[in-house]
Amino acid sequence: MAKLMPFPHDRSGKANDLRRCARRAVRLPATVEAQHRLAHAVVTNISEAGCELRLVTPLPLSHYLSLKIYPQDGTAKWQIPQAEIRWAEREWAGLKFRSLSQADKAMLQRLCSGYVTFP
Helix, strand or coil, rough: CCCCCCCCCCCCCCCCCCCCCCEEEEEEEEEEEEEEEEEEEEEEECCCCCCEECCCCCCCCCCEEEEEEECCCCCCEEEEEEEEEEEEEEEEEEEEECCCHHHHHHHHHHCCCCCCCCC
């Protein structure tokens, strides 16, 4: 297993928040694939550059994984073929998106600016 960076902030959202992009609180179901194994997760916040997720089912984390996010508004899932794990603590992980399609980048920009809403 790759060495992961420590958790950069406490759950209250205080301090050490050096993010370049605004984050938006969400609750979106997702599936994660790492080392050819799948796990269920929930994306708890998201930005144009990455997201925070909570693993619902355990998964041995490697340095990179793929992620599928399922918006609950009936739109198609987002496929993120490669995300880098920036930190992990128990069932929580922070991801940096490494590769996104232009359409997914545009959707994330709209979501983070408040033009897309989820129930």
